[in-house]
Amino acid sequence: MGSLLQVRGLRTEFGSDAGSAVAVDEVSFDLDRGETICLVGESGSGKSVTALSIMGLLPRNGRVTDGEIRFDDVSLLDLSEPEMRENRGNSLAMIFQEPMTSLNPVLTIGDQLTEGMLLHLGLSRQDAAKRAVELLELVGVPRAEQIVRDYPHRLSGGMRQRVMIAMALSCSPALLVADEPTTALDVTIQAQILALMKRLAAASQTATILITHDLGVVAEMADKVAVMYAGQVVEEADVFELFDHPRHPYTVGLMKSIPHLGADDDARLESIPGSVPALANMPSGCRFQDRCPSVMDRCRAERPDLLETSTTGKHLVRCFLYSGEQAAVRDETTTAVAS
Amino acid sequence: MTTYIIRRILISIPVLLGVTVLNFFIVQLAPGSPADLYLDPNASPDYKERVEAALGLDQPIIVQYLNWLGQLLRGDLGLSYVSRAPVADVIGARIGPTLLLMGASLVVAYAIAVPVGILAARRKGTWADYTVVGGAFFGVSVPNFFLGLGLIYIFSLQLGWLPTGNMVTIGGGGGGLWDGLSHLILPVIVLSTAIAGNMVRYVRSSMVDALSEDYIRTAHAKGLAPGVVTRKHALRNALIPLVTVLTVDLAGLLGGAVVTEQIFQWPGLGMLTIQAISSRDYSVLMGVNLIAALAVFGANLLADIVYAVVDPRIEYS
Ligand SMILES: Nc1ncnc2c1ncn2[C@@H]1O[C@H](COP(=O)(O)OP(=O)(O)OP(=O)(O)O)[C@@H](O)[C@H]1O
């Protein structure tokens, strides 16, 4: 049996009057039960589009045009929309960035919390209502008995995000997709929410895709990390491996841009010069070429693939700087298979 | 809530007073006097003066207004200058037909506009949407009198299917249900066309906004069927701003009723207004204006109350 979630060569395009733009291309990663993968990258790198592609929630002009998404050994892209709906909110749940606007202002918390359970678990109204209160207590919402009868506008952003988490967990999903769940919250609340998610995911063995552009959050939460740049995964590794040995020049640049405790006060934060190329005019060859400090002739001519670079652990990099090591790994595995 | 309503009513009193002042003086600006129509053109000036004195028309306008106001406070709208019947009775006889016409038109307009607007919003950017938007534009822009006369020409004069006007067939064998309905159809079409056209555009844009909200994505992420998302999550939110539109519509409806009733000789307040204007029947005109102002004010208050009921975020204290 493979991993819980396998994303292979995912490509998602958006149609417009001007033609179609590829927002996500050649994105691949695996995720096991109970594991957390963080998707990191600058704004516009395709993190949300990847998540929405997995959930089948792309806007009407978006479409997955290539690749495969296997979840629990089912190919999600081959499911019909009604079949997909049975998974959504059930075994596949999602939390969004904006807690202030993600709850319906005219329906009670209880109503919104029980909706999924009534639909997917076939609970009676009383049972669902009881479980709603339990869920709110589980995520640390005080006065849960009263809150279920209240409307969202009475809750703070942090409380609403707790409600969203309770809602996402209401049907015990196998996979939870959280798209920047704490970006809109202030720092202390952010830490509480992340701790809550970590605890609940560990307790229920829920696999989590956590989208963020905060490397601090990555260090705190991730088992493994996929770094995205301009719609592609450029590096993927376990969290310790990635922080200890970042390989892709983009990842290295990202690492340099985080402030370190204890660093000299006048130590400048480096940021990567330049900006992400627009979808409409992706350069041929490597997409990072124009901002890369180590760019070579080859990078302008050929497109690098995401390949294994480590013989010991898993460390995939999309960069020609490592083509030597990648070739060695390849040779070793073929020899191993041959013998 | 009750304190809020009481406060609103108290605040509205000076506003209503202002409306009556404006009405009174604008009416007085019209040339001629009720006595001109009341009297034989050959009546002596002396006689005319006596009639005007009897009607109170010889006094300064301010005094006339205060007299009228004094009467009003005693619950008396005065007597019609023309028929000498109490204004309250004259108006009372006309309210029923107008309520019937406006009520039927509102029901028809909303019954068409809400589903059509939702359809257009869900199919935004498709030919169905463009057709609806185009149709709505036509409904809003075609003038009442033009549509009314056109319909009369086709369905009454050419095809002979429907009567040209009135509420019942005059001298006919008494108003059966069909007789009443057949008289109602054309004026309701005319009056509801403009409302529906307006309403469709509001429903559509309100629904387009609601459907693009984050909580709609949340609802989809729960695995709810699209129909449930539209009805339960989007529609409720989309209808809230329409409460205001409904009250604004009411004012427009009153104006539309004047023209439509005149075209179809519908014996309601609109027709009464035109008659009162052309016969300089100031007291009736003032009465009708007051009723209209009260209706608009009442609708606004009702809208505020409905808001508080449908939108949990609104709390009046
Ligand atoms: N509905 C859409 N229509 C057209 N293009 C879109 C649409 N949604 C996203 N895109 C494009 O897809 C690319 C990836 O967007 P995405 O939202 O996945 O970025 P992100 O990594 O989540 O960024 P952020 O950190 O800002 O959330 C962007 O270039 C964006 O312009």
Ligand SMILES: [Mg+2]
């Ligand atoms: Mg995003």
